[in-house]
Amino acid sequence: MKEALEKSRYPIGKFVCPDEISDALFQEWLQKIADFPDLLKEEVQNLSEEALRNTYREEGWTIAQLVHHCADSHMNSFIRFKLALTENEPTIKPYLEDQWALLPDASIVGIGYSLLILEGLHARWAALLANLTDEMRNRTFVHPETNQRISLRINTGIYAWHGEHHLAHIRLAKKNAERRDT
Incomplete structure (x- = not known):
């Protein structure tokens, strides 16, 4: 039971940072960040309002909440990148994502x-990432x-994973709904 819960919470597994982040791996992560809005839109574009209320697990977020969460989370991450690039090891402000998911704009x-936010945000984010020097990629926030x-190099990997993580949740919610409907 515990293993099934963990698999539904982390369908692609937890982020594991490799010991070395090559330029090729960084570019792969950058591409995942650039591609995320289109992949997300593809997953949700034909879903009804009812389908958007499906969850990937019992007591999990709805598909709609997942989309709004990605906008919230990725905005926060982009701001953290900009802080790290313009300040010396800034301490970032965490946010209560579970509570944000319950606010009216997310419910x-x-x-x-949120899809529009992600489209514009990821275009800017990918452009920023593509133009970072090695020194800039190694800048950190606390x-x-x-x-x-956390270095911007590592945080790029975390957010490449984050997008895939929530795409997997959405696919799981859609599969769960299909099973219930048959």
């Missing part, structure tokens, strides 16, 4: 607005919950 507003210094 009653259509997903189209996460106050862990007191860990």
